[in-house]
Amino acid sequence: MSTADRPGLTDRLVDEAARILVESGPAGLSLRRLATACGVSTMPVYTLFGDKQGLLAAMHREGFRRLGAALEQVAVTGDPLADLTALGAAYRAAALASPHLYALMFGHMAPDFSPGEQGRAAADATYQPLVDAVARCQRAGVLRGDDPQRIALHLWAVAHGMVNLELNRQLPPLGDPADLFREALGYAGAPFLTAPA
Structure with missing residues (x-):
């Protein structure tokens, strides 16, 4: 199973992205920073969301x-x-x-x-x-x-x-x-x- 398919990963990424957004504002939120905060590579993050707008839409x-x-x-x-x-x-x-x-x-x-x-x-x-x-x-x-x-x-x-x-x-x-x-x-x-x- 790939990292992007792990159960609960999307929820964890969404919750962490929301936390980063509130604490650091829109400029502080990036897919790369999100991946680092969740301890995953950038590949599943980009696979799931595409870009920052895709991440915000998913959130x-x-x-x-x-x-x-x-x-x-x-x-x-x-x-x-x-x-x-x-x-x-x-x-x-x-x-x-x-x-x-x-x-x-x-x-x-x-x-x-x-x-x-x-x-x-x-x-x-x-x-x-x-x-x-x-x-x-x-x-x-x-x-x-x-x-x-x-x-x-x-x-x-x-x-x-x-x-x-x-x-x-x-x-x-x-x-x-x-x-x-x-x-x-x-x-x-x-x-x-x-x-x-």
């Missing part, structure tokens, strides 16, 4: 693949509002598990990088479960309104903001970050509830 897609996998683990139950909250918790958990990739997925870590059509499709696919969960709450009469997109955007903005504050160590010392996240989601959803929680 972007992998980040959204991991996020999508986390969201897929959220079970659909008889309580659509609890399911919606569980999606938020899964989003936070995915971000905390891959913080360096999250910085590339939703930030400007690499200004010259454009995710392209495939990358945008990967991102859109991870947003749709939130829209679907909001729509399910509306059909169940738990949330009011007829446009799940607008409510989903509002909820995502709060979740994303809280996650960014936590990852950047900017949350005020008001308690456990997980509790603060749940509380923020509760406040974000409150205006849309059909009845007081």
